[in-house]
Amino acid sequence: MDKKIFTVALVGNPNTGKSTVFNALTGLKQHTGNWTGKTVGNAIGNFKYKDTAFDIVDLPGIYSINPTSPDEKEATDYLKENKPDVVVIVADATCLERNLILILQITELCHNVVLCVNLIDEAKRKNIYIDTKKLSYELGIDVISTNARNKKGLEKLKETIYKNTVKIFTKINSSENKIFKNKKDNYEKNLNSTISNAEKIYRLSVKTDCCYTCGIDRKIDNIVLSRKAGIPLMLLMLSIILWITIFGANYPSHALSTFFTFAEKKLADFFTYINMPAFIHGIFVDGIFRTLAWIVAVMLPPMAIFFPLFTFFEDLGLLPRIAFNLDKFFKNAKTHGKQVLTMCMGLGCNAAGVTACRIIDSPRERLIAIITNNFIPCNGRFPGIIAISSIFIAGTGVLASLKVSIVVLASIIFAIFITLIVSKILSSTILKGMPSSFILELPPYRKPELKKIIVRSIFDRTLFVLGRAVAVAAPIGAVIWILQNTFIGGNSVLSYLSDFLDPFAHIMGLDGVILAAFIIGIPANEIVIPLIIMFYLKNPSLVPFEDTKELSELLIANNWTIKTAVCTILFSLNHFPCSTTLLTIKKETGGLKWPAITFLIHTSVGIFICITANLFMSIFI
């Protein structure tokens, strides 16, 4: 009997701190965000209490047991099909009234329910007093109040979960009938009686003199959501994040590349020492190792800075407010305001952005968000945009890094603009339809926990994205080396490719080398610039550039002008998604149709924009 592992499911409204409770119970650093639908996919962990093992599943936030969106369906399907031994409902003590609707629904659906009233300290600060005994009596289930951030009430919660598993054995047979008794009942009729029940229980067990209109959140929102300051503040925030990322990443990137150059030399010495054949040496040292070293040195520092900053604003509760401020644009494009949240995620990684589209209820609007996500430049594309703009646009001087930030910011605004236009075109062509209803909850502001943000964003995002990039970069490193070192009639295979592409690339304001680099760089956008350098130098392997001055001389020697720079930046913003993103789209849409359409849309938009920009600049510059 004691060998059995019990399953515990965590459910609750979005933004109640389910993931924080999950982390506190398991010690696993699972990501928690302060916006609806953060837990995309189920996180699983485990803990032990008194020699009993528990598997614990963190389900996506839901508003009801009758799902509306894909991530809600995931949660309710789990409850109905997997029948966890104990269901822990995590509720937000600061808005218990609304939470009670779901609580009541779940107590009807499942047996062995425990209510965890979380954020109890925040409620106290807001003068909300909850009588947990009364609540427990009215609901007929165990109620524990916790503050998961400082682990308050956690032991009590574990003990209660444990006690509830003991109950299973005494009433396992009688409970079967109770589950799903509501399945065929009239949902709407039930819902209304559930809500009046919730109101009654709320009145009986909660005392408060607090309201949103008199609290601090209102004062902050009066600025953040205001007509005058709202949008400028968001742009300022974005600029600060980007500026810190760009400026801060320079030094660690440099240090890493110095270290890798040293390591590569040692590795090369070792290969020479053991008399390794030249082609194996080439593939492993000049191909795989150098490509990997490049990607780590270029990607790691900006991501290690960007993701914690992004997570900080996310946990604070600002992202849904960005969606609120910008929704009108999306309404005009006949799409959903939540698309902006998936775009923010796309700034970090487009594959992650595509997955995040599950928070959008309507299938039509979700598909549009998925298709257009790649228009938002991800972290992998920033280093290239930054390098090119610092050479050709920013120049040198004290204001250089500021100018680079402005170029990057302008790129993002341009990307948002393109996203909206393409969304609108899709809405009136292949994905016709009217905008569905827009219902967005603005969660209370929460104080982010710095230490946890850093740990979480490094492990869950930075290392995750880096790991995936490294996984594709290693084989491509070998392939590039082979292509560059396989000669037919005195020329490498790569040079045939770039010669072939050259005439068309010139119409786009690029050259054959740049276009070939984008095509070969499909597994990872990060290697596009190093590929270009490698081709120009006719070097057999990737060349890390030591400083922008060297790079600048190399590019100018290969006939780069401001036109080439602008067109390359534009094509970097608008081109086919990387292979990881395409695979994610296939997974999310269940077929090859939408990844293919996405590929075609992005490629043709990129070609169109580059040709137009090139023509325009040829006339006026």
Add this chain to the structure above:
Amino acid sequence: MDLLITLDKVPLNVPVKIVSIKSEFSNKKRLTELGFTENCEIIPVHISPLGDPTAYCIRGTIIALRKEDAENIIIMPKEV
């Protein structure tokens, strides 16, 4: 005098009471689950910088709705 007006017409910070929701089933269901029910008090608290949507305070939570959705919610003034 007809006292029934729709939610989108309510000025900021004026508390009103919900009379009924005219939306089609799936929207109505979602709104009801969020606590939009008959006789429930609701206060418009913020308008987006671009004029739409509007954020409402209901049952201690803040929910933003577009004008089109607010038009389907019939309200009446809260009795003084």
